Amino acid sequence: MNMIESLWAVIPAAGAGVRAGSKVPKQFVEIAGKTILEWTTDRIMSMPEVSGGVLALPRGYESHGSVRWIVETLALKHNKPLVTVTGGQTRQESVGLALEKIPPHVSWVMIHDGSRPLISRDLALRVIQAAREHSAAVCGTSLSDTVKAIVPSHQGDLCFVHSTLSRDGIVTVQTPQVFKLSLLRQCHETAKRDGFTGTDDGQLVERYGYKVAVVEGERTNFKVTFPGDFALAAALLEKQASGSEPASGAEHFGEMNRPGSGSRRARRARRLLQREEAPVPVTGFGFDVHPLVHGRKYVLGGVEIPWPKGLLGHSDADVLCHAVADAVLGALSLGDIGKWFPPEDSRFRDASSLGLLADIWSTAGKISEIVHLDCTLVAQEPRLSPYIEHMRYNISQVFSISMDKISIKATSPEKLGSLGQGQGIAAFCVATLIKKGRG
Structure with missing residues (x-):
């Protein structure tokens, strides 16, 4: 595929973010000098492989000051079209509405959560490459904690262990996720007709019999969900901006590195981050x-x-x-x-x-x-x-x-x-x- 000319990004950001405990949807909370949604959108739109983007927003936020700022400023900064759409009641509905905004000549789509501001281009490139070979790809990280199945009790919120599950072959899935656009549209339309709601776009594709490739994710690419996540995300973003941390979470955690390549790439990332843009x-x-x-x-x-x-x-x-x-x-x-x-x-x-x-x-x-x-x-x-x-x-x-x-x-x-x-x-x-x- 011609990635530069025919891949658009969809950034679902229409959720209320109630678990985050903030007064406004979490994607509009400011950390390290920008809103979470601005951090995310700026990183996505800066990628040469992405030629345009769609933001799916909560109803009533289409003309919000920070949204207006993101759309007008980042579209100019990166010289790419960036449009908005009012999201639906579920994430799946929001993505489906955003897919309708993508121009007909586009062949591929990248889906990335608006509340994952620490996405690296290295991760995006690996997912794009896997999708190029298999038509659909997601990223995920292996489990480090023991996983147990539980059953409820009749004692308030207390639960009991039912069994301990094997972690082999289990990953927690992240975004970005990349798909052939025609394939994802077809799966969304079929799911809507069937009344099925999935938790991510990969689930829709796999449900209808298509194989979805999985590449290793990055632990820094977490979704800001709970109150404590804001401080962690802010600290990592500030470190990356100052050049004291590499932009790729895989390098930071020592995952997915070829022998001897991690330190070189990390040094290069630091040098790039430390270059001050002349006024x-x-x-x-x-x-x-x-x-x-x-x-x-x-x-x-x-x-x-x-x-x-x-x-x-x-x-x-x-x-x-x-x-x-x-x-x-x-x-x-x-x-x-x-x-x-x-x-x-x-x-x-x-x-x-x-x-x-x-x-x-x-x-x-x-x-x-x-x-x-x-x-x-x-x-x-x-x-x-x-x-x-x-x-x-x-x-x-x-x-x-x-x-x-x-x-x-x-x-x-x-x-x-x-x-x-x-x-x-x-x-x-x-x-x-x-x-x-x-x-």
Whole structure:
């Protein structure tokens, strides 16, 4: 198969994660600076073998801020399509819905749990290779603990041992799992028709008589499930990011290594991880204009200015904050303020534009730093210079930067055009940022 051009990833992340004990679904919990889902998606989408991805999400989370961040930023970062779908009541339903989103030209699909953020490319490659030879492949780890069958008692939660099972030939199965796309679609359709629900996609394929290859998994590739898993995953991710641990769990645990190859690969992984990505300066330009009308507040840079007229718009129509927002978003290729806060959305009616700017920066600030903002206001009246320092202060607080990184100038249109007739106010902004390395 042509892996680079015809393999898509499906990342099921629609579960509630109740066993994790968090207030939000576990995939949206932040560890080591990113949400679990972002860690997972970033690693999957960074693989050259994957040419696109589908995120299956809980209902109501399709427009969640962190989801919007993942889809817009990672699609741009890796230059690959990344789409979302609302998941179903079960994992199987969610995967089935995601399969429908994959383009018709794609031949292969990789399924990987959204709550397994420590996947390594080495593991993915081995599963892909096995699937290439056998049409279906999963990964799994052998058991180290004794396994016993138990029976319930009539004494509360107490159970009794029924028998001790042999560990021979038993593995605990992980993801990624890779399948011929047509085969997996067929098995999902048949299972739906039969009313059968499996615990993973490999079970559906094997149930209908197809062989599923198994490759050795990695013990670091665990599924974040219980409260204690968060701290362990965070520690491992931080170690990998710092270069003190290799990215492959198989190397860390001494499994699956060819004689003499593990140390060389580990050293190479450390060298790659220790290379700091050079900061990338980027520039964005923002412009906004709003009419002046009676019955509205006159707000610029979060400062309410006493004046008979105010700016007309869906929010508080703060043209300065809007221009700054568009400049920042433009520098990072993240769209414009209208895309983030649609004017038809009633939630943003009369909203503070300074607050909207802060919301944008809560996301954009994760991958960038402000170097300088150069702003110009164009207004015939009133005289704005008395309010400029207050505007600079407000905006500096949004970005948590010093005021010397913010320039705001006001100029008159000299009674030319509609602005010169006092019918509106315009704002311009040039934003210079530095992109942070994202790992």
